[in-house]
Amino acid sequence: MAFLTSSDGVRLAYVLEGDGPALVLHTGAGCDADLWRAAGYVEPLAASYTCILFDHRGHGASDCPRGPAAYHVDRLTADVVELLDHLDLESVAFWGYSAGISPGIKLCEEQPRRVWALLGSGGIAPADSPEELADWLAVTVPEFRERGWETLLERFGKQEPDPIPDWMKERIRATDVGQYIDQLLALPDWDWDEWEALGKLSTPTLFLTGELEDPDDLVEQAVERMSNGARVRIAGQGHINAFLRSDDVLPHVTAFLAANAPA
Secondary structure (H helix, E strand, O other), X not given: XXXXXXXXXXXXXXXXXXXXXXXXXXXOOOOOOOHHHHOOOHHHHHOOOEEEEEEOOOOOOOOOOOOHHHHOHHHHHHHHHHHHHHOOOOOEEEEEEHHHHHHHHHHHHHOHHHEEEEEEEOOOOOOOOHHHHHHHHHHHHHHHHHHOOHHHXXXXXXXXXXXXXXXXXXXXXXXXXHHHHHHHHHHHHOOOOHHHXXXXXXXXXXXXXXXXXXXXXXXXXXXXOOOOEEEEEEOOOOHHHHHHOHHHHHHHHHHHHHHHOOO
């Protein structure tokens, strides 16, 4: 494991594995970067790509600063840019899971030359109005403060036909829930709409979503607005178990990366 220190003084951990074009693996609200290995992705991908397993701030071996400003999407995106600069990488593929998709989209919007392919595991939706967001946060933040990750696990568990594996639950529970609460509290100050940003991207993009996590097919609507986007639905799965089905996901990912990787 190696470390860099961000421009705001946060120590960030990462691991490099494999050889070839670089691929950043960025998790979401919970779990450390080793989730990618536990789910069965690293060994197959490392045969062709340099996998960068990134413990973004608040996760794994990285520091866990406090306050919403530390988890604003601009700050999370800046961490990725600083990681690429630290590794002297001009361009990478970026694969974000769940909340980890947002910094990837923003990076593609702001510095498209730094990303040769974008992958997102999870759904997206148009932004709520400020009033709708405030109402949602007024309910959701107290729930997370009182019950921790059980709020998230119950919500996602209801959409899964099969139980979420216990090992996955424990990885989520091992993550500091305070950083996720800070990220929620940062949402009103994002001043950025990823739904609108997607429609402007030229970066080759692939979304991988569980069939049951996006019943309104909002991801397909987003892809239809993109100039270079595609999506794959993982049959019969929700948000968490769709990601864990690496046997179903990897053939689509490896074909997409091979079609877009730099020479």
